[in-house]
Amino acid sequence: MTPATRATPRGAGWRRRHQLVGLVYVIPTVAFVAVFFLTPLVLVARMSLSSWPLLSGDRGLNFPKNFVAIWNNQLFWPAVVFTIEYTVLVTILLIGLGLGTALLVQEVGRWVGALRTIFLLPVAVGLASASLLFWGFYSPSIGPISPILEAVGVIHQPISFLETSTSALLSTTFLIVWKFAGLYMLILLVGLQGIPDDVYEASALDGASRGQMFRYITLPLLRPSLAMALILCVTGSLLAFDQFYILTKGGPDNATVTVVQLIYREAFQRQNLGSAAAISVIVLLALLVLNAIQFRLLRDPERS
Amino acid sequence: MRLSNSAVGFAIGVAVAALTTLPVTAGAADQTFGVDDGTHITMWSRAATGDRADALVQAYNASHKNHIDVTFVPTDDYQTKVGAAAAANSLPDLFSADVVFMPNWTSAGLFQDLTARIAALPFAADIAQGAITASTWDGKKYGLPFVVDLSVWMYNKKLFKEAGLDPAKPPSSLTEFAADARAVAKLGGDIHGTFFGGDCGGCGVFTWWPIAWADGEKVMNPEGTESYLNSAEMKAIYAAFRGMVDDGTALMPDSKTETGPTWTGYFPKGKIGIMPMPASLQGMANAALADADIGVAAIAGVKGGTSTFIGGDAIGISRDSKVADAAWNFLAWLESDDAQINVVAKGGNVLSRPDLASNKYSAKDPRLVLFNSVAKNGQTPFAKNFGATFNDPQGPWLVLLRDAVFGDASKIDADNKAINASLNQ
Numbered sequence: 001m002t003p004a005t006r007a008t009p010r011g012a013g014w015r016r017r018h019q020l021v022g023l024v025y026v027i028p029t030v031a032f033v034a035v036f037f038l039t040p041l042v043l044v045a046r047m048s049l050s051s052w053p054l055l056s057g058d059r060g061l062n063f064p065k066n067f068v069a070i071w072n073n074q075l076f077w078p079a080v081v082f083t084i085e086y087t088v089l090v091t092i093l094l095i096g097l098g099l100g101t102a103l104l105v106q107e108v109g110r111w112v113g114a115l116r117t118i119f120l121l122p123v124a125v126g127l128a129s130a131s132l133l134f135w136g137f138y139s140p141s142i143g144p145i146s147p148i149l150e151a152v153g154v155i156h157q158p159i160s161f162l163e164t165s166t167s168a169l170l171s172t173t174f175l176i177v178w179k180f181a182g183l184y185m186l187i188l189l190v191g192l193q194g195i196p197d198d199v200y201e202a203s204a205l206d207g208a209s210r211g212q213m214f215r216y217i218t219l220p221l222l223r224p225s226l227a228m229a230l231i232l233c234v235t236g237s238l239l240a241f242d243q244f245y246i247l248t249k250g251g252p253d254n255a256t257v258t259v260v261q262l263i264y265r266e267a268f269q270r271q272n273l274g275s276a277a278a279i280s281v282i283v284l285l286a287l288l289v290l291n292a293i294q295f296r297l298l299r300d301p302e303r304s
Numbered sequence: 305m306r307l308s309n310s311a312v313g314f315a316i317g318v319a320v321a322a323l324t325t326l327p328v329t330a331g332a333a334d335q336t337f338g339v340d341d342g343t344h345i346t347m348w349s350r351a352a353t354g355d356r357a358d359a360l361v362q363a364y365n366a367s368h369k370n371h372i373d374v375t376f377v378p379t380d381d382y383q384t385k386v387g388a389a390a391a392a393n394s395l396p397d398l399f400s401a402d403v404v405f406m407p408n409w410t411s412a413g414l415f416q417d418l419t420a421r422i423a424a425l426p427f428a429a430d431i432a433q434g435a436i437t438a439s440t441w442d443g444k445k446y447g448l449p450f451v452v453d454l455s456v457w458m459y460n461k462k463l464f465k466e467a468g469l470d471p472a473k474p475p476s477s478l479t480e481f482a483a484d485a486r487a488v489a490k491l492g493g494d495i496h497g498t499f500f501g502g503d504c505g506g507c508g509v510f511t512w513w514p515i516a517w518a519d520g521e522k523v524m525n526p527e528g529t530e531s532y533l534n535s536a537e538m539k540a541i542y543a544a545f546r547g548m549v550d551d552g553t554a555l556m557p558d559s560k561t562e563t564g565p566t567w568t569g570y571f572p573k574g575k576i577g578i579m580p581m582p583a584s585l586q587g588m589a590n591a592a593l594a595d596a597d598i599g600v601a602a603i604a605g606v607k608g609g610t611s612t613f614i615g616g617d618a619i620g621i622s623r624d625s626k627v628a629d630a631a632w633n634f635l636a637w638l639e640s641d642d643a644q645i646n647v648v649a650k651g652g653n654v655l656s657r658p659d660l661a662s663n664k665y666s667a668k669d670p671r672l673v674l675f676n677s678v679a680k681n682g683q684t685p686f687a688k689n690f691g692a693t694f695n696d697p698q699g700p701w702l703v704l705l706r707d708a709v710f711g712d713a714s715k716i717d718a719d720n721k722a723i724n725a726s727l728n729q
Contacts, residue, residue: 055390
């Protein structure tokens with residue numbers, strides 16, 4: 001069925017008018033991108049090359065001082081290492097649990113609706129509010145968890161959730177898993193439900209086991225959803241800030257300082273927007289490279 | 305014991321009698337400064353001193369046509385919020401600052417010059433100079449004292465009694481402090497000798513530096529560019545607290561994990577024998593700790609003497625304010641006899657007008673007399689990079705404090721070098 005318009009001959013005037021109308025249509029998007037994306041990017045780049053104290057503003061170019069300062073910052077490499085450790089830990093847990101819960105709730109059943117809601121509810125809580133909530137839970141001064149467990153007799157000494165670097169990391173990871181597992185469940189659930197049933201039926205006729213189905217049907221067909229979940233999770237974790245800022249303040253003994261906390265500290269504690277911008281530029285470049293690699297690895301081999 | 309009790313009682317009686325017979329100066333309450341014409345004034349203050357600040361603002365709003373809309377910002381975010389607002393030229397009309405941050409903000413020009421306005425106040429000479437000195441940059445005065453916060457030792461008289469100590473005789477040196485704490489700790493159970501904010505740089509500054517000052521030692525040079533926090537005196541202080549951590553006298557692991565937000569919440573629960581606290585009785589007594597059991601003493605040195613950290617908040621009019629005259633009306637009222645006696649003294653807090661220290665409220669409570677008298681030996685440290693060096697959770701002072709008390713104490717000298725580098729940044 002060929003549309004009638006396609007048969008109509010068009011003149012050069014029509015084409016110019018058509019292009020003009022198209023231009024008008026994209027102007028809002030272009031303006032949006034320019035104002036909210038390009039301008040801050042240019043500004044950050046400019047700041048990273050300048051001496052720019054928070055309280056007194058631009059004091060002129062000083063390249064490469066801000067970048068050299070990163071190498072002399074004793075907190076930088078520990079922060080990079082910690083951020084990567086945290087990202088690996090959280091990504092494994094979130095994608096694993098997200099996939100597990102998605103498989104659990106994909107069938108229609110009596111309790112499935114309630115389960116889906118329970119897993120998804122924490123997603124509706126803001127990250128800062130959730131962090132504050134858990135800060136209260138973990139606090140030795142006002143936290144209810146230790147006293148309850150002690151009263152029940154499970155433990156005999158109060159648990160110190162944030163005392164050591166390991167416990168601080170695990171306590172924060174628990175909060176993040178609670179908060180975000182539902183989101184990844186949702187993303188993967190949508191992917192799972194996009195896999196046609198007849199593929200499974202065909203494989204069942206061929207005598208495939210459940211394990212084989214998962215390995216050779218579910219995983220490959222879930223690839224786009226997994227890719228999206230992975231990129232979201234890795235990028236989000238590398239930019240972790242609120243949870244550590246509120247729960248641990250980077251402690252104990254600077255053991256849980258993330259890269260973004262370092263940026264925040266440069267900007268607002270040390271009041272140096274220039275060096276904060278320099279770290280931001282480095283992080284931006286690292287994320288670009290990392291996401292490029294992830295896209296390449298996860299690209300559908302048949303489509304490429 | 306009976307003798308010493310009655311001796312103290314007699315001394316207090318004499319002091320009260322002496323104070324109450326002093327003539328009460330007639331205040332210039334009817335004089336109006338600035339304008340009071342129903343202007344809406346915006347104001348920011350930090351949450352740590354929120355209850356006292358709020359009492360003042362409420363009293364002003366109730367008695368004036370002007371109206372102050374105050375926003376209390378979480379203490380840890382205050383520096384950030386002011387910094388971001390300053391960069392965006394959107395500071396509120398009035399904002400207060402922890403006095404130690406004032407040099408940083410006055411040097412950056414965030415406040416309007418108040419020198420002439422302050423000089424016109426009839427009681428200008430009577431205002432405590434600590435906060436004004438901290439708010440002075442290049443000879444210009446940018447701020448006035450808002451909430452005065454001193455550090456003192458508070459001890460639980462009930463626990464002192466149970467531990468066989470004399471509740472009328474608080475420690476007069478750090479050595480006695482440790483001995484009393486150990487005695488209380490022996491009560492066992494959920495009772496502990498002492499508690500401190502061991503992951504909180506600001507807490508260390510506020511509660512440990514006065515110990516050194518009481519011994520006549522310095523923690524920094526007057527310009528705030530060289531740190532003496534690795535001195536023999538400071539090492540003795542760290543060692544004393546390390547000892548109380550090691551033998552379980554200090555509540556652990558809370559003392560190690562306290563980052564600041566809840567450090568003042570422990571003493572009112574009635575389970576701690578003695579610990580440093582801000583000098584305020586406002587909201588202190590509750591079911592767990594009767595008012596009569598709250599004992600206060602001046603912070604003493606390792607050897608003796610007394611001192612305190614004269615902290616709290618200074619307040620000024622921001623450079624972005626368009627209603628400076630109305631804002632000044634609040635500041636002038638703030639330092640007046642009316643506000644100081646009927647709001648600050650009534651709330652059981654330290655006055656920013658030492659000349660009013662003897663008033664109808666303080667006469668009833670010797671603790672308030674002590675609050676107002678410890679200030680004369682107190683100090684306010686001055687450094688342009690104070691916040692980034694001493695308050696920042698990733699700053700160099702907290703590293704030194706934790707190495708000295710919980711970690712490798714041999715690193716103190718190296719850690720002090722990092723403090724010097726930060727002070728001179």
